[in-house]
Amino acid sequence: MATDTSPGALPARTPVDVRSPAAQRAPGAPVLDVVVPVFNEEKDLGPCVHRLHEHLTRTFPYPFRITVADNASTDRTPEVAAGLAAGLPCVRSVRLEQKGRGRALRTVWSRSEAPVLAYMDVDLSTDLNALLPLVAPLISGHSDLAIGTRLARSSRVVRGAKREFVSRAYNLLLRSSLAARFSDAQCGFKAVRGDVAERLLPLVEDSGWFFDTELLVLAERAGLRIHEVPVDWVDDPDSTVHIVGTAVDDLKGVWRVGRALAVGALPLDRLTRPFGDDPRDRNLTGVPRGLARQLLGFCAVGVLSTLCYLALYSLFRLGAGAQTANAAALLLSALANTAANRRLTFGVRGRERALRHQAQGLLVFAIGLALTSGSLAALHAAGGRPAHTTELAVLITANLAATVLRFLLFRAWVFPERAATHPKDTDR
Numbered sequence: 001m002a003t004d005t006s007p008g009a010l011p012a013r014t015p016v017d018v019r020s021p022a023a024q025r026a027p028g029a030p031v032l033d034v035v036v037p038v039f040n041e042e043k044d045l046g047p048c049v050h051r052l053h054e055h056l057t058r059t060f061p062y063p064f065r066i067t068v069a070d071n072a073s074t075d076r077t078p079e080v081a082a083g084l085a086a087g088l089p090c091v092r093s094v095r096l097e098q099k100g101r102g103r104a105l106r107t108v109w110s111r112s113e114a115p116v117l118a119y120m121d122v123d124l125s126t127d128l129n130a131l132l133p134l135v136a137p138l139i140s141g142h143s144d145l146a147i148g149t150r151l152a153r154s155s156r157v158v159r160g161a162k163r164e165f166v167s168r169a170y171n172l173l174l175r176s177s178l179a180a181r182f183s184d185a186q187c188g189f190k191a192v193r194g195d196v197a198e199r200l201l202p203l204v205e206d207s208g209w210f211f212d213t214e215l216l217v218l219a220e221r222a223g224l225r226i227h228e229v230p231v232d233w234v235d236d237p238d239s240t241v242h243i244v245g246t247a248v249d250d251l252k253g254v255w256r257v258g259r260a261l262a263v264g265a266l267p268l269d270r271l272t273r274p275f276g277d278d279p280r281d282r283n284l285t286g287v288p289r290g291l292a293r294q295l296l297g298f299c300a301v302g303v304l305s306t307l308c309y310l311a312l313y314s315l316f317r318l319g320a321g322a323q324t325a326n327a328a329a330l331l332l333s334a335l336a337n338t339a340a341n342r343r344l345t346f347g348v349r350g351r352e353r354a355l356r357h358q359a360q361g362l363l364v365f366a367i368g369l370a371l372t373s374g375s376l377a378a379l380h381a382a383g384g385r386p387a388h389t390t391e392l393a394v395l396i397t398a399n400l401a402a403t404v405l406r407f408l409l410f411r412a413w414v415f416p417e418r419a420a421t422h423p424k425d426t427d428r
Helices: 045-059 077-087 101-111 129-138 161-178 194-203 211-221 243-262 291-317 322-345 352-385 388-414
Strands: 033-036 064-071 091-096 116-120 145-149 157-160 189-191 224-229 233-235
Touching: 033 101, 045 064, 045 077, 045 129, 064 077, 064 101, 064 145, 077 091, 091 101, 101 161, 101 194, 101 211, 116 129, 129 145, 129 189, 129 224, 145 211, 161 211, 161 243, 189 194, 194 211, 211 224, 211 243, 291 322, 291 388, 322 352, 322 388, 352 388
Parallel strands: 033 064, 033 116, 064 091, 145 224, 157 233
Antiparallel strands: 116 189, 145 189
16 A cells, blocks of 8 residues: 555554653643533532543543633633632643634644544543543554543443433434444544544534534544544433434434535545554565455446446337347446446546557456356256246346456456556556
């Protein structure tokens, strides 16, 4: 695989330099910046920050900072936050004049110089022992984002049936509508690498509760690695989250993001990463490259070609014999199949050698014709006048065998120079 990146793409993932602050960072600059977004939390803010500060001081091995992000609170929260910042080292307070958890996180994360950024809810429903496992994969360079999950088998969760149902239903919705593979979008316990946040945050539109989900969906679609940590979680009975209003906003967000992904409106190429110092990046002579991706592409093209072939055969069969209809349908679908595989599976662009590739594809087509025609001939010789459905079944079986042979010939004979190169290399 190539280690260089396209314009604007992320560099290879590397461990965070956590030596002395003077090594790579300004004196006193934190490795981790934990944001606590709050709105009218004058009662819970003090105990939360004191407990979090004590835990980080005792267990976190690198410099840290706690940032209280006040989203336009109207009670004494700003005064409490200012008092905490004045009385505790490594604690600061940021005041925003507009509400929105997503707006608070975007603002603080965008301005932070810390290489690892995290946030947690002020109620501290999540056990803090999960904090170091959450950020460790980001510090080591293994992952790009990390989330706490309450839905893993090893998680221990105490909460009411209504919130349990809403959480699981929401994550099921994300899996079915946006093909999300992460397990818990709403847990208020997440972290992201600073270099990833720099590229990812400008793509996230939501400023409220859907911010987390949008962040994760875009990261996952861009191929970034999301680490999940099972957490112990106890529901806060005094939570001020309005479930119905939040659910409606989330559904709107799902529709907006799904539509943008469907039309390709998001520049996710800005978030692509090379594998970096990985054995798969090394140029090993005699070792096939890109086989899995080519096989998937070939299968996708093959399915569409087979459907096209069957439709053409059924159409031509209305006015011609079986052999004629088979030959005509196979010829047209073979031309389209070669062109699609040339461009999509093996990454060949431009007109250079296009005619030669089509000629070689026609020879491969001839082999497929021999297989399918021979199968038809054998069927008619054995059964006299077989049913149309029987003909289709025999042709599908023969086409499957021809498809396997076609892939091997394409890879070894028609496009051999592309089979030895990783697909991404051909795009440059």
